Amino acid sequence: MKTDEARAGVLMAIAAQICIQLGLVVAVGLIDTIGSDGTAWLRLSLAGFVLLVAVRPRPSAFTFRTFGMCVVLGGVTAAISLFFMASLDRLALGTATALEFLGPLMIAVISGSGRHRFLWPALAAIGVVLLSQPFGGGIDPKGALLAVMAGVCWAIYILLTQRVGDEVAGVNGLAVSMPIAGLVASFFVDAKAFSLLTPQVIVIGLIMAMLLPVIPYVLELLALRRLTTATFGILMSLEPAFAVLVGFLLLGQNPGWAGLFGIAAVVAAGVGASRAGGREMAVPLEVG
Template sequence: MTGTTDTTMQDGATSRGVLAGSALLTGSGLSNQLGAAFGALAFDSLGTAGVVAVRQLVSAAILLPIARPRLRSFTWAQWWPALLLGLVLATMNLSLYAAVDRIGLGLAVTLEFLGPLAVALSSSRTRADLLLAAGAAVGVYVLLLPDGSSDLLGYAFGLLAACCWASYILLNRMLGGRLTGLQAPATATLVSSLLTLPITVQLIADGKFLGWPLLLAALSGLLCSVIPYSIDIIALRWVTTRFFGVFMSINPMFAALAGVVVLGQVPVAHEWVGMAMIVGVNAVAVSRGIRGRRSAEETRRDTETQ
């Protein structure tokens, strides 16, 4: 009786862990895309680089007092991925906003999603995993349906953001096991804010570091950086990078919805179809993640029993 109760409790805890991770990632994606939309409203006044600089400054100002990373006690094994993550964050945000400015929020985020998709594909172990990632890719293509009037430079910025997002996932996963709490994102935002400091100084010199555009950029920093960075590093302690990569396919859908609500960009029919396909893939990913955790736990218990 006791053994049955323990098994039920363990299975319940495992399922709750995957579901909790999924809920956190959903909140992270929604916050990220709303923040990107708000930031886009400040492009005309601050420029894309200016919005990114404010984002990183706000992120560091909030996360550092909360996390209080013990920088002096960091080992090199902790420092090098944190420094690299800071560089990745700055590059990812600059390239994504440059893409948003040229090709729009929905398309830019769709291209950026290729990064998590690549992580999902590279870490796949079964045919079902590959089919799942392929289904997400088809959904992205249906959402996109590119035509002959493509902005190649905008696409290039989007693909650069995709490479950075893939690196972000892997580095966050690594740092999650080397630094406790929010020390990793706090340190990374400190590095990225220092890298974009010249842009911040230029904004102040030009008298642009004030007013409504600054508030929008600051809100973007909170929604795009502070909340997602904090959530992601916690979620990656509960879910695999493959699961994370596939589940992040929800971001193009959130980007399209944020475009409707904040920017007045209403998706056409094929975009709604693509979003529905992506949501379906995410639902399958969540259910497979739960079943996979349960199977692994059952196998481990059987081995211990023998």
């Protein structure tokens, strides 16, 4: 019975990651229509609306302090999405995901135990060099910087989520922080993006919001009930690999051999950090 439960948990975790990457594929298409900032705002706003209606958080679930933490968390969530969507406008999906993944990896290493955990940043650094190819023209430097900035914000997000999760029951914190993220993102959107909104674009945006983060978040919660956090952390470390696969199959993005080895190094570093006990809490899928 436990084996069946674990197998179901693994399948749910993998399904969550696939949903995330499919949502990002939709996002890449929307970026061409309403820009990266418009796409980030549309995703956050629609996801926030869905969560607000579905969860209907009660004021009694918060104190003044915890509500303030949710507001800060919403601002950080907006920053992640704005930075990452902007990086997708310049980088392949797999490359952007691998660079963003460095943020959670650093949290895993810092919170881990044992001397071997310091090997993982070095391995990740090798992966970044292979991905960016700084001595051969490589990738767009601004795109790489944007993806890394998204990773830094993601690391901050993890720490904040741990605090909010300890003090706010259920998903009430997410149901407040996500609408706030949409509101914050609206201040950074080119006004032209609003004029380009059509019923078709809104429907596509709603599909994107369901794929990222609503459905993955539910799948993540179900998976965590069946898996240890260490096992879940290892599965989440495969995210850059899924991004490469989806990018290749659906977007025709070929990372090349150097890019493949670079992403493999980042994935291996994430797996190693997770095995070392670096993830006391799973990296939230809410940001993608």
